[in-house]
Amino acid sequence: MLHCDRIFRAGYCVTQNKDREIIEDAGIALSGHDIMDVGPWKIISAKWTGKEFRDFSHCIVMPGLVNAHCHAAMSVFRGLADDLELMDWLANHIWPVEKKLSPHVVYTGSKLSCAEMARSGTTTFSDMYLYQRQVCEAVDEVGLRGLLSEGVIQSPTLTYDSMDEGWTLIRKLHQDYVAHPRIQTPIMAHAVYTTTPEVLQESYRLAMEFGSKWMIHAAESESETALCLDKYGKRPIEHLDSLGLLGPQTVLFHCVTVSDREIERIAESGTSVVHCPESNMKLGNGCAPVQKLLNAGVCVALGTDGPASNNDLNMFREMASAALMQKGFTGDPKALPAQDVLDMATLNGAKAMGLEKVGRLEPGFKADIIALDVEAPHLMPMYSPVSHIVYAANGMEVCLCMVDGNIVYDHGAYPAFDKHELYAEICRVRQWILSNLKKSMKN
Numbered sequence: 001m002l003h004c005d006r007i008f009r010a011g012y013c014v015t016q017n018k019d020r021e022i023i024e025d026a027g028i029a030l031s032g033h034d035i036m037d038v039g040p041w042k043i044i045s046a047k048w049t050g051k052e053f054r055d056f057s058h059c060i061v062m063p064g065l066v067n068a069h070c071h072a073a074m075s076v077f078r079g080l081a082d083d084l085e086l087m088d089w090l091a092n093h094i095w096p097v098e099k100k101l102s103p104h105v106v107y108t109g110s111k112l113s114c115a116e117m118a119r120s121g122t123t124t125f126s127d128m129y130l131y132q133r134q135v136c137e138a139v140d141e142v143g144l145r146g147l148l149s150e151g152v153i154q155s156p157t158l159t160y161d162s163m164d165e166g167w168t169l170i171r172k173l174h175q176d177y178v179a180h181p182r183i184q185t186p187i188m189a190h191a192v193y194t195t196t197p198e199v200l201q202e203s204y205r206l207a208m209e210f211g212s213k214w215m216i217h218a219a220e221s222e223s224e225t226a227l228c229l230d231k232y233g234k235r236p237i238e239h240l241d242s243l244g245l246l247g248p249q250t251v252l253f254h255c256v257t258v259s260d261r262e263i264e265r266i267a268e269s270g271t272s273v274v275h276c277p278e279s280n281m282k283l284g285n286g287c288a289p290v291q292k293l294l295n296a297g298v299c300v301a302l303g304t305d306g307p308a309s310n311n312d313l314n315m316f317r318e319m320a321s322a323a324l325m326q327k328g329f330t331g332d333p334k335a336l337p338a339q340d341v342l343d344m345a346t347l348n349g350a351k352a353m354g355l356e357k358v359g360r361l362e363p364g365f366k367a368d369i370i371a372l373d374v375e376a377p378h379l380m381p382m383y384s385p386v387s388h389i390v391y392a393a394n395g396m397e398v399c400l401c402m403v404d405g406n407i408v409y410d411h412g413a414y415p416a417f418d419k420h421e422l423y424a425e426i427c428r429v430r431q432w433i434l435s436n437l438k439k440s441m442k443n
């Protein structure tokens with residue numbers, strides 16, 4: 001017999017391996033941070049003994065989801081103001097408070113978002129915001145895997161007065177986390193309309209120096225395209241291309257307003273795209289041509305975007321929205337089938353983020369694993385686990401979330417922190433936000 005730390009028995013194991021194998025009555029052997037073996041229960045139980053056994057025979061066990069784009073700390077603004085024009089929403093509701101944000105509020109909001117993501121099956125997320133050191137602290141504490149970046153935006157910002165200060169801040173954060181097993185600090189530039197071409201190119205050079213990914217919001221709305229055409233005579237993707245910023249290290253968030261020629265260039269250059277369907281719908285920006293991008297061979301991942309424009313960080317809801325939106329907008333029920341959507345939320349997410357050993361349940365991969373309790377009326381009967389994952393599940397079936405071999409959420413409990421303390425702190429942040437909004441209205 002071989003020895004391992006843990007053995008799981010799973011009712012259904014959705015491996016997401018090369019053959020997209022689904023094993024009914026499966027066994028998974030885990031040791032340290034890694035998956036040692038996956039196969040039929042009969043074989044695994046005859047081959048392995050573990051220090052701990054967990055029975056998930058009433059569950060789907062699958063790879064943890066990858067939320068490839070969000071602004072976690074914005075959970076503190078969730079539900080503060082909805083159903084508004086973007087500029088009205090920003091200028092009258094978000095900016096008055098955002099400009100007073102403290103490191104503590106960013107830490108608290110990020111921690112709440114980590115709790116929400118663990119609760120709903122996300123094990124890895126990519127985040128762009130400010131006070132990113134506090135985001136790193138929250139992620140480290142809760143135990144998720146994160147690609148966490150101080151947004152590059154034309155200075156002055158709340159966290160740096162000049163670009164030189166900004167680059168120093170970003171370099172320092174990178175140095176401090178370069179050896180962390182779960183946290184990476186790639187470079188994320190905000191957008192073409194909040195940076196100059198020089199700042200974009202400098203940020204890209206820094207990403208190449210770090211050997212990290214370079215990410216940016218791009219082609220999110222018609223108004224962004226109009227601004228870019230007006231200022232540079234080029235559409236956003238053409239603009240980035242002309243600056244030499246497309247390539248295998250580049251990840252574009254949104255790509256709603258992309259022409260067929262731009263899709264070709266994204267594909268040719270090996271650039272990845274993150275689709276954020278709910279944010280695009282809520283802000284009235286339209287539907288990204290995801291099926292066209294996939295047909296062209298682009299790696300398309302899935303993200304929730306910030307919780308103030310969604311309003312959650314739930315990747316199960318996002319998967320359903322992605323599938324339904326693509327069919328609704330294209331008029332083609334065959335567009336974006338369930339398996340492709342699940343690939344976007346697992347394999348493609350990991351690939352776009354540059355994480356080679358994440359996104360599959362396969363020997364040698366990281367033990368980033370979730371279990372969904374499927375003994376529930378809305379998930380019966382069971383013909384296809386993938387269909388249920390994408391179309392019927394809502395994320396609240398997740399009963400276990402494991403990252404890098406550590407359990408971060410287990411049947412209502414978070415082993416790493418006191419959830420009641422966190423909720424109490426969030427109530428205090430809410431009071432602080434409301435009193436700041438009142439003050440800004442008086443002025």
Ligand SMILES: [Zn+2]
Nearest residue numbers: 217253305306
């Ligand atoms: Zn965003």
